[in-house]
Amino acid sequence: MTVHIRPCFLGAVAMLLMSGCSGALCAGETSPVPAASRAEREFRAAWVATVNNIDWPSAPGLTTDAQQREARAILDTAAALRLNAIILQVRPHCDAFYPSTLEPWSAYLTGTQGAAPDPYYDPLAFWITEAHDRGLELHVWFNPYRAHMPKGGEVTGTSIIRTRPGLAKQLPDGMYWLDPAKKETQDHSFAVVMDVVKRYDVDGVHFDDYFYPYGDGTFPDDDTWAAYTAGGGTLSREDWRRAAVNTFVERVYTGIKKERRSVKFGISPFGIWRPGFPPSISGFDQYNGLFADARLWLNKGWIDYWSPQLYWPVNQIPQSFPVLLAWWAKENTQARNLWPGMIIGKSANEKGTDEIINEIMIGRGIVPEAPGHVHFSMKTFMRDSSVLNAGLVAGPYRRQAIVPSFPWLDAEAPEQPAVAASITDSSLQIAWTHPDSTDVFRWVVYSQYGTAWSYTILTRNERVLRLPGARTAKDTRRNRKPEDPAEIVERLTAVAVSAVDRMGNEGAPAACPMPAQR
Secondary structure (H helix, E strand, O other), X not given: OOOOEEEOOHHHHHHHHHOOOOEOXXXXXXXXXXXXXXXXXXXXXXXXXXXXXXXOOOOOOOOHHHHHHHHHHHHHHHHHOOOOEEEEEEEOOXXXXXXXXXXXXXHHHHOOOOOOOOXXXXXXXXXXXXXXXXXXXXXXXXXXXXXXXXXXXXXXXXXXXXXXXXXXXXXXXXXXXXXXXXXXHHHHHHHHHHHHHHHOXXXXXXXXXXXXXXXXXXXXXXXXXXXXXXXXXXXXXXXXXXXXXXXXXXHHXXXXXXXXXXXXXXEOOEOOOOOOOOOOOOOOOHHHHOOOOHHHHHHXXXXXXXXXXXOOOOOOHHHOHHHHHHXXXXXXXXXXXXXXXXXXXXXXXXXXXXXXXXXXXXXXXXXXXXXXXXXXXXXXXXXXXXXXXXXXXXXXOOOOEEOOOOOOOOOOOOOOOEEEEEEOOOEEXXXXXXXXXXXXXXXXXXXXXXXXXXXXXXXXXXXXXXXXXXXXXXXXXXXXXXXXXXXXXXXXXXXXXXEEOOOOOEOOOEEOOOXXXX
């Protein structure tokens, strides 16, 4: 059989020649892939909590090899589930899962606060590389104010409690908490965030719902409050606390954009802003309990994505998932990405799986243009529930998805790739290059069999894909005669490749005219 090579762009010729191929050049064109057949867009993420060793590592003090094996298993599972992002907790409480001159190594990692991994490695750099190689975004999750938890091991001399006395306040339950109203607190936590943004190739920065601690609204800040009032401050104590948090949130967002505009900033606040908003909702009041004016941050656009923790089922009337999500959607006046948090810890059965699938579909209906969600937490997926995992892959995750874009940050799509193809009796091999591979995070390969288009999303490191020249499909014609075969053969009639950048911008698919057989 003679194999005919037809390169679609000059840039791909070198790749084909390396394998002994040659052929004539042809002009590249944009493929007419129908809009309805383009790759789905949906943020599909999971939190990986390190505090109390919830998700990773499974226990403090594991060997480096064991930590890395567990991390790879988490990422492999996420990729198999067709997720596209991981939110990794790197600062459980004034500690670090990466080398830092500002805070000590976490005891959840090594077993002793301040002790480095042995053999030494950089866990955050490891996670970033391994995630990106699987086509997963890696967002770093910080707790901005929590200083220490009793389960976090012994308070060592490296702890901020010892190195910055007076900055952390002890709470009745034994926890230590940085005073959010102190400028020193804001300066320190801001420096911690910016240190990571400057040194690591992260895709996003993430805060959860912990601002002031959960409780009855009391906090040991008499000294800070006295200094404020002595200086002429006129706000109420509650407004003063909220103002301190507001200032910090805006400062972090502005600082990230000044340093690296492409790094997204997301917050996952408690799912209820205040009881009575909307009217049917009751529950905890984060406005007066955590002193978090979450609605303000969303209204001001101080975030790039918003993931309120809507950990209640659809039919729980006082805290109904769709009622709350619809309210947050109306508050999204700056058109930021709205991706609710979902709880999956009780979903490893048919009823729980059905609930999660319903919430995903409701989310797609309420936020149709750029849907998404975040699962808490990865541990449930790692239990390998054949019900939940299989239900998602067979249902709402049946097709891969690319992360929605952030047009207020970057709306420029990458250039088209250079594509070439070779055909044999049974398959088509396509290969591609790109004029600026640093601008590409994922590839989308579109293929048309008969009249139907489908697609495959590949990682940044993949450059070749083999497609069958034909495939069988069920004959669903209404007028099919009984003697006709139940299956028909659909031949590959068109192929195109597009590039997707780190901001979710997809370039125009490059058409590759089908090679002709001789």
